[in-house]
Amino acid sequence: MTGYRWDFTSVFDNWQALANGFLATVQLFAVCAVLGLGAGLVVALLRRSRNAGVRWIAVGFIEFFRNTPVLVQILWFYFALPILLPVSISPFSAAVLGISLNSAAYSAEIYRAGIQSIEPAQWEAARALGMSLAQGLRRIILPQAFRRILPALTNRGIEIFKMTTLASVVAYAEMIHQGKLIASLNFNPLETYLVIAVIFFAFLYPLVLGTYALERRLARSDMP
Amino acid sequence: MSVPVLALESLGKRFGQTEVFSGVDLQVARGDRIAILGASGSGKSTLLRCINFLERPDAGRVVFDGKAVGGTSAGGMVYRDSELNRLRQRVGMVFQQFNLFPHMTVIGNVMEGLLTVKRLAAREALQRAMIELARVGLSDKANAYPARLSGGQKQRVAIARALAMDPDILLFDEPTSALDPALVGEVLAVIKALAEEGRTMLIVTHEIGFAYHTASRVLFLAEGGIYEQGSPDAVLKAPQKPLTQAFLARHHEFAF
Amino acid sequence: MYSWNFSPVLDNIGMLLAGLGNTLTLTAAALACGLPVGLALAAARLTGRAVLSVPAGIIIEVFRTTPPLVQLFWFYFGLPIILNVEMTPFLAALLTFCIQSGAFFAEIFRAGIVSIEQGQREAGRAIGMTSTQCFWRIILPQAVKRMFPALMERSIELMKTTTLVATISYADLLYQANELAQKTFRPLEVLTAAALMYFAVISLLSLMASRLERRFALSGDMAVRS
Numbered sequence: 001m002t003g004y005r006w007d008f009t010s011v012f013d014n015w016q017a018l019a020n021g022f023l024a025t026v027q028l029f030a031v032c033a034v035l036g037l038g039a040g041l042v043v044a045l046l047r048r049s050r051n052a053g054v055r056w057i058a059v060g061f062i063e064f065f066r067n068t069p070v071l072v073q074i075l076w077f078y079f080a081l082p083i084l085l086p087v088s089i090s091p092f093s094a095a096v097l098g099i100s101l102n103s104a105a106y107s108a109e110i111y112r113a114g115i116q117s118i119e120p121a122q123w124e125a126a127r128a129l130g131m132s133l134a135q136g137l138r139r140i141i142l143p144q145a146f147r148r149i150l151p152a153l154t155n156r157g158i159e160i161f162k163m164t165t166l167a168s169v170v171a172y173a174e175m176i177h178q179g180k181l182i183a184s185l186n187f188n189p190l191e192t193y194l195v196i197a198v199i200f201f202a203f204l205y206p207l208v209l210g211t212y213a214l215e216r217r218l219a220r221s222d223m224p
Numbered sequence: 225m226s227v228p229v230l231a232l233e234s235l236g237k238r239f240g241q242t243e244v245f246s247g248v249d250l251q252v253a254r255g256d257r258i259a260i261l262g263a264s265g266s267g268k269s270t271l272l273r274c275i276n277f278l279e280r281p282d283a284g285r286v287v288f289d290g291k292a293v294g295g296t297s298a299g300g301m302v303y304r305d306s307e308l309n310r311l312r313q314r315v316g317m318v319f320q321q322f323n324l325f326p327h328m329t330v331i332g333n334v335m336e337g338l339l340t341v342k343r344l345a346a347r348e349a350l351q352r353a354m355i356e357l358a359r360v361g362l363s364d365k366a367n368a369y370p371a372r373l374s375g376g377q378k379q380r381v382a383i384a385r386a387l388a389m390d391p392d393i394l395l396f397d398e399p400t401s402a403l404d405p406a407l408v409g410e411v412l413a414v415i416k417a418l419a420e421e422g423r424t425m426l427i428v429t430h431e432i433g434f435a436y437h438t439a440s441r442v443l444f445l446a447e448g449g450i451y452e453q454g455s456p457d458a459v460l461k462a463p464q465k466p467l468t469q470a471f472l473a474r475h476h477e478f479a480f
Numbered sequence: 481m482y483s484w485n486f487s488p489v490l491d492n493i494g495m496l497l498a499g500l501g502n503t504l505t506l507t508a509a510a511l512a513c514g515l516p517v518g519l520a521l522a523a524a525r526l527t528g529r530a531v532l533s534v535p536a537g538i539i540i541e542v543f544r545t546t547p548p549l550v551q552l553f554w555f556y557f558g559l560p561i562i563l564n565v566e567m568t569p570f571l572a573a574l575l576t577f578c579i580q581s582g583a584f585f586a587e588i589f590r591a592g593i594v595s596i597e598q599g600q601r602e603a604g605r606a607i608g609m610t611s612t613q614c615f616w617r618i619i620l621p622q623a624v625k626r627m628f629p630a631l632m633e634r635s636i637e638l639m640k641t642t643t644l645v646a647t648i649s650y651a652d653l654l655y656q657a658n659e660l661a662q663k664t665f666r667p668l669e670v671l672t673a674a675a676l677m678y679f680a681v682i683s684l685l686s687l688m689a690s691r692l693e694r695r696f697a698l699s700g701d702m703a704v705r706s
Binding site: 121122124125126127128129130131132133135139140143144147 | 305310323341
Binding site for chain 1: 561
């Protein structure tokens with residue numbers, strides 16, 4: 001630390017590049033969060049299907065996308081998929097595919113745990129009224145399950161936000177990508193990456209605190 | 225001679241290797257109030273739950289308004305979900321543990337079947353629900369959440385919820401067993417009022433005094449079936465068979 | 481219809497296996513450092529003394545909330561500038577993952593230790609044990625059983641996170657796969673093979689972890705969430 005002169009001005013001079021990076025990060029996050037958490041619910045419901053084939057596919061999907069690293073998935077979609085199918089995959093698309101499918105697999109397990117945590121008596125009460133399985137899920141089980149898994153889902157959302165940095169590997173212009181540019185032009189990786197870390201922290205930490213608060217509130221007022 | 229609203233023909237139920245009951249025959253006419261008594265493990269709740277198919281019988285059939293529920297096939301009876309769902313709209317059930325929906329208000333609970341299953345418009349569902357809620361004496365709690373209610377109040381809401389569907393038959397599965405003794409009375413009063421209206425009901429209960437005063441017929445379950453049945457006077461005051469006598473002797477503290 | 485051809489992959493399987501070896505080495509090393517670091521941070525958090533618990537808390541929150549890739553880049557590109565040292569990819573990766581996994585482990589340890597009821601502590605003190613003895617003989621052994629699932633889960637996550645080191649040219653499985661893909665012009669087969677290799681290894685480890693969990697589980701006890 002001694003003798004080194006910190007130079008943050010060169011970082012802040014490039015604030016516009018960083019801002020663009022942040023915007024790109026948020027855009028990627030929004031798309032992946034909606035797709036990932038949404039598809040996760042679909043997969044979780046498919047996993048409960050009475051059709052054994054559908055169940056096995058859902059389980060296979062969950063196992064595969066949870067047990068392979070996201071970066072491998074992103075690179076596969078970027079480099080390998082265009083060879084298999086006659087499509088062109090942009091860095092954004094590759095990142096969306098990789099992160100969303102990965103998040104769908106993780107969130108499917110969260111939804112599953114939530115649904116299973118609702119006591120069978122609630123199912124019985126719903127069925128005794130004449131509700132179909134779908135109606136019971138939609139009106140009685142899922143609303144209660146959702147409340148319980150909200151902390152886990154927001155945690156997953158925070159993870160998705162952090163995962164957007166992986167898109168830099170396929171040259172999507174999110175924050176780290178911009179950081180690399182700034183650092184290589186100004187020879188200040190120390191300051192640049194520190195600033196980026198601070199930006200992430202400043203943005204995410206309030207959400208982390210919110211999740212803790214959510215957990216505490218749920219633990220206190222757990223519905224009977 | 226009118227068709228019985230419910231008939232059980234040779235009904236049987238097994239859990240794995242254990243047989244709970246078998247060969248159960250029962251005819252329920254409109255307006256019958258049937259109390260079902262028995263020691264724990266005698267299959268009273270299971271029998272009740274077979275009527276609305278929360279349990280599936282392994283043998284025999286359930287005949288509702290003259291029509292058998294389900295279809296026959298080589299492997300036994302087959303039941304379609306859609307048919308069971310429709311059946312359950314006409315058979316209401318009140319559970320021992322109330323099973324109210326905690327994420328809905330009291331009035332939301334009572335309305336839920338009307339909205340989602342009977343697909344009534346919201347305004348109509350609300351009106352009907354408020355009538356039933358008034359009937360059980362809880363209109364002032366309409367916007368409260370179940371967590372705020374006492375056990376007796378919760379059970380009364382559960383009864384309103386079942387009544388809102390306008391069922392042909394009401395099933396009560398030990399409705400007061402989970403209640404503090406002080407709260408039992410308010411629930412029994414509601415059930416008694418329903419009985420006096422002439423509602424068809426089957427009620428599994430330990431409240432022998434209540435059964436005596438309210439039921440039109442009493443069933444005592446033992447030895448894997450209906451061991452003794454008859455009028456309340458016959459079964460409860462002059463039981464003929466040894467197990468019935470032993471069971472009632474244990475509960476002699478109930479004043480008749 | 482694309483004609484798959486895995487022979488370039490199989491011909492160079494040694495390259496991929498070497499990468500896998502490096503992945504496992506890095507993961508093992510990071511675990512070996514991360515667990516003690518986590519324990520130390522948790523202990524610091526649990527003491528009443530602010531001079532210990534506040535810095536520990538900051539480290540934990542910062543390294544759990546910022547993306548690992550940012551941390552990796554800072555350690556690899558930035559740190560050498562202050563410290564004036566040569567930083568190899570392995571060293572940067574090790575540093576990053578030690579502290580990062582340590583931060584996550586710290587939270588698991590803390591939650592596990594806190595979850596052991598007061599009564600256990602009191603029972604220990606009542607027979608004359610010191611605080612430290614209580615901790616090592618009564619609290620920690622019970623806590624470890626509860627934390628075991630979360631610790632295993634986090635360790636497997638760590639292995640997946642190590643793929644990041646490919647970006648700083650550490651020759652792990654992903655890096656080797658990339659190199660091989662460029663060499664053979666067969667990214668589809670190579671990356672598919674790499675994905676399958678990761679899947680096989682991680683699934684195997686997960687299976688072993690569940691077996692171990694079942695053997696060490698306290699019946700009827702709730703496991704700690706990480």
